[in-house]
Amino acid sequence: MKKTIFALFCLSVLSSVSSFAFQGDLDQGIYELNRGAFKAAINEFEPLVAQEYSPAQYQMALIYLNGYGVKKDPNKAFELLSLAASQNHPDALFSLSLMYSDGVIVKKDLKTAFALMERAAIRDSVAAQFNLGVMYFNGTGTYKDYPKAARWYETAAKQNYALAQFNLALMYFEGLGVEKSVEMSFVWNIIAASNGYENAGKSRDMDSLKLSNVEIAQAREKADRLYQQIIEQAELKAKQ
Template identity: 60%
Template structure:
């Protein structure tokens, strides 16, 4: 029994060591990519590609898509994204969904785009949650459902995604998929504006004109508190992803 346990422990240790090495190579590749050293980045990614490692497939797919250090090829990007998406890698699923939405290099397929976006959103990708909300709001690739749109906007907004915060404010302002609530619209417009989304500032001014002074003060305090909390959560997510 002791021998079996020792062997199992050794196998686990080797597996964890291997995973640690793969993650380190990926991190090194991303570092080189971010500083424009594309050949060095590819040197780090290539062994991971040969192992079928989804995060590396995604990174190289983006290199092909943007022509970073290589001839631009949407087809090769699509092929690598498909491999990574098949492994349920959310960033790849989302990028693949955009290709089906735009119809390049594949034929437009709104239903396929919706399915891939939904998968990525379910894994917590804020950009996918936002796009899924838009798809529900517009009935793209699925039926129109403003309640579900609001739900997805809320998920992305709570990850401090400015576009979702602005759209969520609009849904509250118009009473679509939720009760009409100018205060909530005002709060989310304040936050989206602080995140640099300029149209939210104009909407914030319109909201403010409809609110009494005492409500404005309370809403600003609530927005301040919520924004600090969103920033703190974003910092935690960033640390956990390292």
């Protein structure tokens, strides 16, 4: 038993070392990609793809999808996204979900789109968390479930995703999936507006018409505290 545990530990260490080594090449590839040096980026990514490194598979999928330095090849992009998604790469799962939702590159399949979006959301893709909330709200690929929609909006909102903050405010305003609260609608609209979402500013002003001056002052204090917590959490996450 001890030998088995030791062997597994060794494999874990080797895997960590490999991932660390790959990360440097991946970062260089992303740097080249961002500055428009597509061939140089591809030269960094392709050896990693050969090693089945999912972040590189995802980056190469984007290259084929957009035709960066290569001829556009949506089918190749789909293949690479599928490979990365099979390793639970969050962004690949999210992108693949959108493909199944749109039904352009692959046959439209909303149930598969939902399943992929859920996997991405569980793995902390904020965009997926928001989209999963939308899918629960509309019953896309699943049943309508306002409480679950609200919970996923809140999960993304607390990671400073403005659209989720705005949608969560709407849920509070209408009392969908949460207890109706104009105050909490006001709070989340303040935060979403602080993140530059224009419609939230308009909704915030509408909310204020339904609140007393005392309630507005209390809600602003609550919004300030919550927003500060969100920013601090984001900074902490960025350091990890």
